[in-house]
Amino acid sequence: MLEALKPAIEWLHFHPIIACVATFFIAFSESIAFIGLVIPGSVLLIGIGTLIGSGVITARETILAAIIGAILGDFLSFWIGHHYCGHIHDIWPFRRWPALLKKGEAFFHRHGGKGVFLGRFVGPVRPITPVIAGVMKMPFLNFALVDIFSALLWATAYMLPGIVLGGAASAELSHDAVPHFILIMLISTVTIALLYWFIVKIIQFFVRMYHHFQKHLWTYIQQTPRLSLLKKMVYTPFSEEREHQIDLLFLSLLSFLFFCFIVYEVMTGGWLTHYNPPLNYFFRSLRVLAIDKIMIPLTFLGEKRPMLALLIAVGAGLLWKRYYRTAFFWFLNGFLIFGLTSGVKLYLHVPRPLGIKGALEQGWSFPSGHTALSIALLGMMALMFSQHLPRLSRKYLYTFMFGLSALIALSRLYLGAHWLSDVLGGLCLGLFCLSSTALLYRHRKNQLRPRNIIFIVIIAAIAWLGVWSILLFKEERRAFEKYQLSWPKEIITLKEWQDQNGNNHSPLYRNDRFGKPVQTVNIQLLGNLNVLRSQLLRHGWLPLNESALKILFFRLSQQSNQIANLPFITRQYLGKAPLLTFYKIVDNNLLIARLWQSSIEILPQKTTILVGEVAYYHAWHPHLLRKHKKDKPVLLGSRNPLDVLETDLKHTSSLTVKVAHFEQYPPLNNALDQDWNGNVLLITTNKETAR
Template sequence: MTELLQQILAWVSLHPGWSYSVIFLVAMAESLAIVGLIVPGVVIMFGIGALIASGAIAFWPAMGWAVVGAVAGDGLSFWLGRHYQERLSAIWPFSRYPESIHQGKRFFEKYGGKSVALGRFFGPIRAVIPLVAGMMGMTPLRFLFANVLSALAWAPLYLLPGMVFGASMELASEVAMRLVILLLLLLLILWLAYHITRGLFRRLHPHTSQWVQWLLNWGKAHPIMGEIANALADPNHPETRGLSILATLLLITSGLFILLLGLVPNGTHQGIDMTVLQALQSLRSPWADQLMVYFTRLADIGVIYPLTAGVLLLLLATGQRRTAGYWFAAGLFCLIASPLLKFGLQIARPEIVHHSTYSFSFPSGHTLWATVLYGFLSVLIARPLSDRWRWLPYTLAGLVIMAVALSRLYLGVHWLSDVAGSITLGLAWVSLLGLAYHRHAAQAANWRSLSLASIIILSIAFSVESSLHHQDKMAEYEPIHTVMPLAASAWWQGDTKEVPTYRGDLRDREDHPLNLQFAGSIHWLEAQLMNSGWQRKAAFFWTDGLRLLSPSQSLQELPILPQVHEGRYEALLLVKHLADDRRLVLRLWESGFQLDSKRPLWIGNVSEQQQQRLLGTLTFAETGPAFGQALGLLGEDLKQLDSNQWQKSGSLIQIREQP
C-alpha cells in the first residue's frame, strides 16, 4: 500500500497537467445526469484532497478545476433536460432510472429554484436535479446563478475531508501509522453498524404484525410449543414460564453450537479467529490502547451494574412494575448465562495478556452485557417514539455494542467467534424479550426520563471508574512481553538477526532505521549526555497538540511527537537544540533482549527534525531522512564521554551502518 501511494505521488508530481484534467473530468461526471449515480466521485475527490495535503497537487488550481467541472456537468444536464423535456424518460440511460427522475421532480416541486443549490449536496438526487430543472422550465440565468454558487461551496466541501485525512496521514507517519489504520477500521465498522441497524429496522418493522400473528397460529397448531409462542405473542397469557423455557433453550443451543464448531477445551483456534487476532495485535499502539480500554469500560461491572440497578429503581419508582420485570429478566439472563457457559465449556482465552487459570473465553461477558442491556434499553426507549425516530435508539445501541465488541478483540482477551456468538446470543434474547414486552406491557416507559436517567447514571459510573481504575485496567490489558537472552559476544560482533533494524510501525515500512544499540542503564546514558547539551523531553500531552495549530512557532518551540515501535513509545527521549533553528532527537526503545541475562538491550536512532506545515494552519516537527548525519553528530558527543565511566557502569553502545 505504501509503495502504491508513493508511485501515485510520483506520477502526480511528474504530470500535474493530467492531474487537473482528471479533477475536471471527475467533477463533471459526478455532476452529470445519471452518470453521477455510477461514478464514485466522492471517493475520488477524497483521494484528490489527500494528494493536496501531501503537496503533490496545489489547492487553488485543484479547487478551480473542480468548480469548473461541476458547473460544466450541471450545465450539460440542464441543457439536456431543457432540450428533450419529457422525451428523456424514454431514452437510455434515463429510462433505466425512472424513480430517480420522479424523486428529483418531487424535490424540485418542494424547493423550487433552491433545489439546484440544495440538490448538489444530497446523494440520491444530486445527479438528476439539474436535468429536472431543465425539464421543469427553469430560466437559464437563474439556473446559472444557483449552479455556480453551489459549485463554489461544493468543491472545498468535498476536498476538505481528503485534505484533513492526508494531513493526518502525514502526522501519523511521524507518530504511529497503526493508529490511523485502526481509527479508519473503527469508523468503517461503526458506519456499517449504523447503516445495517437502520436498514434492518426499516425493512423488518413493517412485517412484525404479520410475524406475531403467524407465531400465534403456529402456537395453536403445536400445543407442545404453544407455551412459548403464547408467552411471546398472546397479551392474555402469563409470560414468565415461557420466557424461562426460552432462556434455558438459548443457553443449551449456544453450548451445543460451540461444541459442534469444535471449540472444545484445549482446542486450537485457527482460520479467521487467529487471523483477526493477529491483524488487530499488529495495529496496537499506546493511544489506541487507551481508546479501547475506554470503549470496553462501557460494559465493565462498575458501569453496567449501576446502570442496571438505576434503571430498575426508576421503573419501580414510576410504577412500571411489569416493565421493571422485563428489565430484571434482561440483566438476570446475563448474570446467569455468562458464568454458566464459561465454566461449562471452558474455552481457553488468547494468550495475549495475563489472565487467571479459571478465566475462560466464551461467551464474552462484556459483549453479552452490552448487547442485552443497551439493546433492551433501546427497546424501552424506542417503543413510545414514532416510526420516524424509532430507529435512532436502536442505532445508538448498535454503535455502543460494536465499540465494546471491537475493544474486546483489539485487547486480545477474546476470539472473534466469542464476540460473534455473544452478540448473536444477546440479540436473540433481546428480540424475544422485546416481543414479549411489546405484547404484554400495556404501559410504555417515559422515554425522556428513561433516556436522561440512563445518560446521567452512565456518565457518573463511567467517570468514577475511569478516575479510580483506569491505570489498573491499562496494566491488566498490557500484552505479555518476554525478555530473551543474547550473548554479548555475538551482539558485539553483529550476529544479531533477531534484533530489528527498522522501527516497527507497519509491515514493510523501512524509513526509520534503528541504527543505535545500547546495553546498560538508560538513566546512566541520559545523565552522561545531559553533560553534552542534551535535554530530557517531557512526555507529549494532549494540551501540547494545541501548539501544533500555531504555524508561527519556531521548530524549537514545537513539541516532540512520540513515536511507536512494536506498540510501545520510546523509553528514552532526549533533544539537543542546534543553531539555525535545528534540533536532534534521540529515541531508545526496549528490544526484548538482555546481554548475558543481566544488561537490558535498547535500540533506537538519532534524527534531525525539520518543521512541516500542513494546509497553512497546522505545523509539526517531522523526522528528517538524514539519519546517518544525525548519528555522526551524536558520535562526536559520545567521544567526549569519560571512558572510565563507561567501564565502571558496564555499559556498551554500538553505532551500526544503516541497512
C-alpha cells in the first residue's frame, strides 16, 4: 500500500490542480444539506492539511478551493431551503428523520442570525443550518456575509492542525519517510473519528435507557401509596423537570454511600488507599514551574477564606433582596459542608502526603476541603441562578461550575497537598450536601428576578475574587515555597562514598513514574559534568535528544533509526529529567547513558553527586512478557554496558574510575534492569579527588 502511495503523492505534487479540485468537492459535499451528514469532510480536510504541511501540495490554492467549496455548498443548501420551504418536511431525509429538522430549527431560533456562523462548527447541524436559514426567509445578503466569514475560519481551522503536523514531520523526517507518515496520519484520523462516533452513540443509548427508567420510576412512585414519603421528597412544581428530582435523589444516596465506603477504606487502610502513594508519586513526576504557576492560583480559589467570603456575599445579597427561603437553603448548604468537612478532618486525623515542604503546615488531609467546598457552593449557585436560563445555557453553566471545581480538585492532587482518597471523599461529601439541599430547595418555585440574580452574582464575584486576589498577592511567594517538592536527603563522607559496596550499602534504584523501582543505578559521578561530557564525545558517544515529538515522527515514519523505538516519556529520577543523555551504537545495539541530580551530598566538599544508568535499550517485544531468571540477565550486546563505558573512561587523566561491587543484589524483575551485573561505576573528576 505504501509503495502505491508514493507515486500518488509524487503525481499530486506535480499536478496541484487535481488536489485543488478534490479539496473543492470535499468542502462542497460537506456543506450540502443531507450529503454533509455522511461525508467525513472535516477528517479529510485535516488529511489535506497534512499534505500541505509536508510540501506535497500548495497551500494558498488548496485552502482557497476549500473556502470556495464550502461557500458554494452553503449557498446551494440555502437555495434548497428557500425554494422548498413550504414542503421541506416531505423531502428526504427530513421525512425519514424529522428530528434533524427540529434540531436545526431549535438551533436557529436559539441563536438567530449568528446561528449560521456557529452552525458551521457544530457537527450535527452544520449542513442543516443553511437550509433552515432559507426556510426562515433570512435575507440572502445577511446570510452570505456571515457564511463567507465562517467559511474562511472553518477551512483554515480544520486544515491548520494537519499543516502544523505535516510541516514539523517534513522538517524531522527524510523525504522517503514522509509518505508513510502521511498514510499513518490519515488512517489515525479516520480511526479516531470513527471511534469518537461510536462512543457518542453508546453514550446516547445509555442516556435514553436511563431516561426511560426515570419516567417509569416517577410514574411508579406517584401511583404507589406506600411510597408517599418518597413522593414528598421528590416533589417539585416544575412539571417538565420532575425526573431531575429522581437524579438528585439518586445522587444524594450514591454520594453518601460512596463517602461512607471511602471513610471505611481510609480507616482500615483498604485497597483504595493502596492507590494513594503511586498516584501522588505520579503527579510529583509531572511537576514543572509553568504548570505550578497555573495550579497554585487555582488552588487558592478553593481555599477556605475565599469560599467563606463567597458564602457570606451570596447569602447577604439574597437577604437584601428578601429571598429568605433561598437564603436559608444557601446557608444550610454552606454550614453543612463547612461543618462536615471540619468535623471529619478532626475525627479521622489522616496525615497529608510528605512530599512537599509545607506538608506539616496544612492540617489534616481527609477529606479535601477545597474539593468539597467548591463542589457544594459553586454547584448550589449554578442550581439557584439557572432557573431562568434556557436548557442549553443551563448546561453550559453547570459545565463551567463543575469544570472549575474539577480543576481545583486536580490542583490539590498535582501540588501533592492531598491523597486520591481525600479528593474522592471531598467530591462525594460535596455532592451529598449539594444534592440533599437541592432536593428540598426545589419543592417550591423560587422566583428570582434576573436583574437581582445579576446583582448578587456581581457582589459574590467581587467578594470571592477580591479575597482570592488579596491572598494571592500576600501568600503566593510563600505558597510556591510551601508546595516545592521535597525528597529525602542523605549526607555521607567522601571516604564512605568511595568505599561503598554490597556489604555496607545497598545500591540505588530508579523508580518509574508511579514510585515502583524499575532499574538499578549503575553510575555515580562526583565532580564536573562537562568533563565527563567531553570524554564521552571523544570516544564516539553522541548527545541524545529524547524529544517526544521527534521520537513520534521517527516511529510513524518507520525509519531505520534505533531512536524511533525509544519511549515518548522521558525517564526521571526523583522527579527530575536527565542532566545528560548520550548514546552509542555497540554491536548494532543502542547503548544509552543517562545522569540525574541525586539527593546525596558528599562532605566535606558539600557536593551533590550525580547518579545514572548505562544500559542497552530493550525495545518492547512480546517475549518480554515472559519472566527471565534473575541469575541470568539477558544482554542484547556482546559486551556488558558498564564495561563499554569503563573502557571509554578509564584511560584519561581527567577522570578517576572505580568499580563498586554489589553482586549480592540481583536484577529487579523488570526488563529495564536485565543488564545489571552487580557493579556500580564510581566516577570522580580529578579536581574533586585532589580536594
